Amino acid sequence: MTINTKHELVDKLYQTSNLSFDEYAELIKKRDEETAKYLFSLSQKRREEYYGNDVYIRGLIEFTNYCKNDCYYCGIRRSNANVSRYRLLLPDIMQCCHEGCELGFRTFVLQGGEDPYFNDDRICEIVSSIKKEYPDCAVTLSIGEKSRESYLRYFQAGADRFLLRHETADYNHYAKLHPADHSWTRRRECLRCLKDLKEIGYQVGTGFMVGSPYQTAENLASDMLFLQSLKPAMVGIGPFIAHKDTPFADKASGTLELTLFMIGLIRLSLPYALIPATTALGTIAPNGRELGIKAGANVLMPNLSPVEVRKKYMLYDNKICTGEESAQCIQCLAHRVESTGCKIKISRGDVCKSYTQNNI
Ligand code: 5AD
Ligand code: FES
Numbered sequence: 001m002t003i004n005t006k007h008e009l010v011d012k013l014y015q016t017s018n019l020s021f022d023e024y025a026e027l028i029k030k031r032d033e034e035t036a037k038y039l040f041s042l043s044q045k046r047r048e049e050y051y052g053n054d055v056y057i058r059g060l061i062e063f064t065n066y067c068k069n070d071c072y073y074c075g076i077r078r079s080n081a082n083v084s085r086y087r088l089l090l091p092d093i094m095q096c097c098h099e100g101c102e103l104g105f106r107t108f109v110l111q112g113g114e115d116p117y118f119n120d121d122r123i124c125e126i127v128s129s130i131k132k133e134y135p136d137c138a139v140t141l142s143i144g145e146k147s148r149e150s151y152l153r154y155f156q157a158g159a160d161r162f163l164l165r166h167e168t169a170d171y172n173h174y175a176k177l178h179p180a181d182h183s184w185t186r187r188r189e190c191l192r193c194l195k196d197l198k199e200i201g202y203q204v205g206t207g208f209m210v211g212s213p214y215q216t217a218e219n220l221a222s223d224m225l226f227l228q229s230l231k232p233a234m235v236g237i238g239p240f241i242a243h244k245d246t247p248f249a250d251k252a253s254g255t256l257e258l259t260l261f262m263i264g265l266i267r268l269s270l271p272y273a274l275i276p277a278t279t280a281l282g283t284i285a286p287n288g289r290e291l292g293i294k295a296g297a298n299v300l301m302p303n304l305s306p307v308e309v310r311k312k313y314m315l316y317d318n319k320i321c322t323g324e325e326s327a328q329c330i331q332c333l334a335h336r337v338e339s340t341g342c343k344i345k346i347s348r349g350d351v352c353k354s355y356t357q358n359n360i
Helices: 003-016 021-030 033-051 090-103 120-133 148-157 171-177 184-200 217-230 256-269 279-284 288-294 327-338 353-357
Strands: 054-057 059-064 107-112 138-142 161-163 203-210 234-239 343-345
Touching: 003 021, 003 033, 003 256, 021 217, 021 256, 033 256, 054 327, 059 090, 090 107, 090 120, 107 120, 107 161, 120 138, 120 148, 148 184, 161 234, 184 203, 203 217, 203 256, 217 256, 234 256, 234 279, 256 279, 256 288, 279 288, 288 327, 327 343
Parallel strands: 054 343, 059 107, 107 138, 138 161, 161 203, 203 234
Antiparallel strands: none
16 A cells, blocks of 8 residues: 555545544554654644633542453452552542642543442432532543443433543454353443433443554454444543463553554544543553644543552553652643643533534
8 A cells, every 4th residue: 555545544534534444454554654643733723623722630539449340351359358448438539629629620531340349329419419519510421331221321410521432343352352151232221321321411431452462453444433323522541561360461552653553543523522631541651641642632530539549450560650640740731731732721621512512
C-alpha cells in the first residue's frame, strides 16, 4: 500500500466517519510514522471542531478492589491472593467527592471490581447521596455487568453515565482473555448490558485494551466496527500492560504508538466522542497522556481515591498513582494539558449537543 492510498483511507475516514473491516485492518497493518502524522493532523482538527481546546476532568474514585471475576489480564482478579483488598464506604466516598469538588471536579467516576458487597441498595445510596450533596455534578458508574433492572435503579437514583469496556469485539479473542465461564454467554451479556444502558438513557462509554495478548489488526478492525455501530458517547482505550501476578505476566505490553494511532482513528469515526487519555497511556510513557490529547483525546481522569488505597488498585504493573496524575496535583495536570495547546475545562463535560440532538 502506498503512502497515497493510506492517506486516502484516512481522508475517507475524515470525510465519512466510516471505513470497512478490510480498510481498517489494512490501515492498521500498514500504518507508519507518516500516516500517523497525517491522521493526527486531522483527528486534532476534528476534536477542535466539536470540543474546541477543552479537556474535561473526571475525578476517579476506585472504591473497591474486590472482584468476583478472573480476567487473565487483570491485577485485581479474584485468583490473585497477593492483593490487599479494600472497600471505601459511603463516608469515605463522600470525603473524596468533597475534596474533588473543592478542586473543581464536576464529574465523579465510581469505579470498582464486581464486588457483591455493593448490592443495588448500596450503590443507589452512594449515587443519591452524591447527587444530593453535589447536584450540579455528574456521576459515572464503572462497576461491570448488571441486570437491566439494576441499571435502571442506579439511573433513577441519579447516575448519569456508565462505563463498560467491551475489551474486544471478537469472540475468539474474548475467549483467550477470560476463563471459560466468562465466554460465549458472558460476552453476549456485555453486549446486552451496553444496549440496556443506552436504552435507559445513560451516556455510555465502552472501550478496549490495545495490544492485549493474541490481538490482531483484524481484531482491532472489529473493535472499530463495533464502535461504529454502538456509537457510544465515550470511548476509553489504553495499552495492555502485564501484571506480574496474572496468567499474562510474561506477555508483551501494548505500545504507545499503536494506542495513539487507535485514538486518532476513534476520533475520526466518532467525532463527538469523549475520549480519555488514560492512566495506562500515562504509565507506558511519561508524556503518554499529552500525546493522547494530541492524537484526539479530550478527557483526563485523575485519581481522587485516598492515597492509602491507591497502590492496592493495581490493574497492571507500575500503574502511576501517587504523582502528578493525582487529583491533588491539578496544577501540574493543567500545565501538562497546556503543553498540548489545550486547556482544562471545569464543567460536567457532557457529550456534545450534536450527539444528543441527533439521538445517536
Ligand atoms: N492492562 C491495561 N489495562 C487493563 N485493564 C485491566 N487490566 C489491565 C491491564 N493489565 C483495563 C480493562 C478494564 C479497565 C478498568 O482497566 O480494560 O476494563
Ligand atoms: Fe475484575 Fe475482570 S477481573 S472485571
